[in-house]
Amino acid sequence: MEFETRAIHAGQEPDPATGAIITPIYQTSTYVQDAVGEHKGYDYSRVANPTRTALQAALASLESAEHGIAFSSGLGAVMTLFHLLSPGDRVVLIADVYGGVYRMTSQVYEPKGYRFEYLPAEEFANLGDHLDETTRMVWIETPSNPLLNIVDIRAAAEAAHAAGALLVVDNTFATPYLQRPLELGADVVVHSTTKYLGGHSDVVGGFAATSDPAIAERLFFLQKSLGAVPGPFDCWLVVRGIKTLALRMRKHCENAMAIAALLSRHPRVERVYYPGLPTHPGHAIAARQMRDFGGMVSFLAESPEEAAALVARTRVFRLAESLGGVESLIEVPARMTHASTADAPFASPPSLVRLSVGIEAIEDLLADLEDALVPAAA
Ligand code: PLP
Numbered sequence: 001m002e003f004e005t006r007a008i009h010a011g012q013e014p015d016p017a018t019g020a021i022i023t024p025i026y027q028t029s030t031y032v033q034d035a036v037g038e039h040k041g042y043d044y045s046r047v048a049n050p051t052r053t054a055l056q057a058a059l060a061s062l063e064s065a066e067h068g069i070a071f072s073s074g075l076g077a078v079m080t081l082f083h084l085l086s087p088g089d090r091v092v093l094i095a096d097v098y099g100g101v102y103r104m105t106s107q108v109y110e111p112k113g114y115r116f117e118y119l120p121a122e123e124f125a126n127l128g129d130h131l132d133e134t135t136r137m138v139w140i141e142t143p144s145n146p147l148l149n150i151v152d153i154r155a156a157a158e159a160a161h162a163a164g165a166l167l168v169v170d171n172t173f174a175t176p177y178l179q180r181p182l183e184l185g186a187d188v189v190v191h192s193t194t195k196y197l198g199g200h201s202d203v204v205g206g207f208a209a210t211s212d213p214a215i216a217e218r219l220f221f222l223q224k225s226l227g228a229v230p231g232p233f234d235c236w237l238v239v240r241g242i243k244t245l246a247l248r249m250r251k252h253c254e255n256a257m258a259i260a261a262l263l264s265r266h267p268r269v270e271r272v273y274y275p276g277l278p279t280h281p282g283h284a285i286a287a288r289q290m291r292d293f294g295g296m297v298s299f300l301a302e303s304p305e306e307a308a309a310l311v312a313r314t315r316v317f318r319l320a321e322s323l324g325g326v327e328s329l330i331e332v333p334a335r336m337t338h339a340s341t342a343d344a345p346f347a348s349p350p351s352l353v354r355l356s357v358g359i360e361a362i363e364d365l366l367a368d369l370e371d372a373l374v375p376a377a378a
Helices: 003-009 050-062 074-082 099-112 121-130 153-162 213-226 232-242 245-264 283-289 304-311 362-373
Strands: 067-071 090-094 115-119 135-141 166-170 188-192 206-210 271-273 296-300 329-331 352-356
Touching (some): 067 074, 074 188, 074 206, 074 213, 090 099, 099 115, 135 153, 206 213, 245 271, 245 362, 304 362
Parallel strands (some): 090 115, 090 135, 135 166
Antiparallel strands (some): 188 206, 296 352
């Protein structure tokens, strides 16, 4: 079946008890057993819950994965994946990794003896040179947050595998509608479902997918052992969100392209980061491995002061962290989502403004940005 059909039906059979077409919110912590150890596949909701089962099956299908494992947040998924490693293991990550991941690597795992190297996107052409026998994992975001850097997933998978390492791809920005890393050779895909998969800024969640049975078995074990599991209502919200993922992503991409074009010719914008622009250094790779270029656009304002001032001037674009909802958001990563990278070698530029372009009428979004970019006369 096609992607749009699977988004609506995969893992979402009518409820066997009532015929309800929508997967119920199984708001229960435990399940009655007929005799000791005799149950219907569920014994305790940290281990498994039917609403979570539906979400895991649906998202695994969309990522072309054999197995899906849901978590309480994107960082809950990241933390659990790092438990595939042991102290002393080395991980190579894309340099402008999400600030919360950098906070976890630098302040939680590095003090325990795990080792991390942060590699700029342009260095990924020579990824093999940065891998040694202690490197267990390569971690990329593509497009990356917040600079929209692009990494060639197939080439990264080949280099990682040649060194005996796993390739993990954070697919939060692209979503499986635009890009499916497992089909390109990645071992694990990770998501913050808080973003496009949920799609309505009303839930926090995470997800990992893999087709490797050994990794999947370990992740299910870690899911129940570490306990970063999502509640049934949160799972239900994401199941509902993904039904319209394809439609939403098409509009996000269309609006983002129009906004990138406007910003590119605007005299008060120093530089635009959007992989859909032919001038973007990763454009050719993005065009090859993505269906379209996504809904995130970043740009450099004239100064850090102007960046902070202009994000307070927009009216349709709301000043807020997060991304991927139907409504447009604007922020300054260096002072908001990526403040934790301030001391990193790859700190977010202070004049950078990040847009999560929503699915409102494009005329209103363009007018809002044009008004905000030209400060009112004193
Ligand atoms: N990965 C990326 C690319 C993100 O943007 C985020 C959050 O912004 C996360 C992971 C973490 O997800 P969560 O906020 O759901 O824990």
